[in-house]
Amino acid sequence: MKVVTGLLAAVLVMGHVAASHAVVRIGEDRGGRIGTYVDKYQNLRNSGQSVIIDGLCASACTIVLGAVPHDKICVTSHAALGFHAAWDIGSDGQAVTNPEATHMLYLMYPSAVRRWIQQRGGLTRRMIFLRGRQLADMYRPCYLDAQASSAH
Known part of the structure; x- marks a missing residue:
């Protein structure tokens, strides 16, 4: 019984270690509904x-x-973040900017990202991209030597 208890404890500890080191990789994600991403x-x-x-x-x-x-x-060096205003589909089927959702989205971002967005005119219908040196100055670099699951 002592051996079984010891094995069970070892399995539980190893399971915890593996879960705490799990990594999710974001590759080509063009976005979608804000609520879905907030939940995810x-x-x-x-x-x-x-x-x-x-x-x-x-x-x-x-x-x-x-x-x-x-x-x-x-x-990674391939990372690119694309920002724009939130929008809804209008009664005519066209995209209509949603100021309230845009403001809520903007407030979700860390202050350094908000400053970067403001320096480029804020969140508008036009997509702006944060990548390269500017992104690397805000977030630590990572290397793909860890196994990662794809988050889609």
Whole structure:
């Protein structure tokens, strides 16, 4: 019985270690509905997983910056974050900017990202991209030597 208890304890400890080092990779994510991403990233935050941004993370995908702790996010040289105003479909079927949702989205971002957005005229219909040196100055670099699951 003592051996079984010891094995069970070892399995539980190893399971905890593996879960705490789990990594989610964001590659080519063009975004979607804000509510869906808020829920997805709150669950990711609660899991304690780290995030590798290794490609495009645009629109609602960028909510990850506000939902997941800064020290749990790293970026590769391929990372690019795309920001724009939130929008709804109008009665004529065309995209209509939603000022309230845009403001809520803006407030989700860390202060350094908000400053960067403001320096470029704020969130508008036009997509602006944060990448390269400017992104690397805000987030730590990561290397793809860890196994990562794709977050789609």
